[in-house]
Amino acid sequence: MAAIQVGDEAPDFTRVTQTGESISLHDFRGKQAVVVYFYPADNTPGCTAQACAFRDAYEDFVAAGAAVIGVSGDSLDSHQKFAEGKKLPFLLVSDADGELRKAYGVPKTMWVMPGRVTYVIDREGIVQQVFNSQLFATQHVKEALGTVRKMK
Numbered sequence: 001m002a003a004i005q006v007g008d009e010a011p012d013f014t015r016v017t018q019t020g021e022s023i024s025l026h027d028f029r030g031k032q033a034v035v036v037y038f039y040p041a042d043n044t045p046g047c048t049a050q051a052c053a054f055r056d057a058y059e060d061f062v063a064a065g066a067a068v069i070g071v072s073g074d075s076l077d078s079h080q081k082f083a084e085g086k087k088l089p090f091l092l093v094s095d096a097d098g099e100l101r102k103a104y105g106v107p108k109t110m111w112v113m114p115g116r117v118t119y120v121i122d123r124e125g126i127v128q129q130v131f132n133s134q135l136f137a138t139q140h141v142k143e144a145l146g147t148v149r150k151m152k
Contacts, residue, residue: 003105006130010036010121011103015093018079023069023091029125033066033151035144037118038095038106039137042074042082050116050137051088057141058089064148066120071095073114109134116140120147 004010014024028034037054039047054061054068061068068090074082079092095101106115118140120129129147131140 003107004103004119004127004130006127008127010034010119010125010127011100012125013093013100013103015095015100016076017091017093018076018083019091020076023093025121025125028067028121028123030123033064033123033128033148034121035061035066035068035118035148036071036104036121037068037116037140037144038071038101038104038114039116040114040134041072042078043085046116046135046137047072048086050140051082051086053138053141054090055086055088057145060145061148064145064152066148067091069093071100073098073101107132118144120144120151122151 012025016022039050041047070092073095076094083092106117109115116134117132119127122128131143133139
């Protein structure tokens with residue numbers, strides 16, 4: 001599938017979070033914006049910096065009316081330990097089967113490493129921003145928060 005772009009409807013998904021609850025993207029429709037960020041792996045330097053930047057800005061996202069969901073191929077057990085260890089207040093879902101990455105068209109970096117792409121999705125389920133940068137992990141937070149604030 002081609003990569004999801006601004007103006008596209010975000011592919012719906014239902015996944016279990018690190019807390020054991022099942023969530024669906026459509027649960028947020030009509031209620032709040034959603035930031036879905038794909039990252040390579042728990043507990044790696046860039047991914048930890050990114051997750052902690054989302055953690056530190058989490059209240060700003062909530063105040064602007066957005067939920068945050070992190071996605072990687074790690075297991076729910078890994079996500080639970082990562083979230084607890086870094087005190088992450090947002091949801092993490094596992095994409096161990098790679099189906100979410102495929103649905104969103106998240107590219108691999110250098111054909112090997114899972115890509116780092118952030119999508120800002122409005123209340124109607126339409127993608128308002130796509131930010132793709134493997135190297136500038138914390139910039140994803142700044143870009144996403146700026147877009148969410150403009151949508152408010």
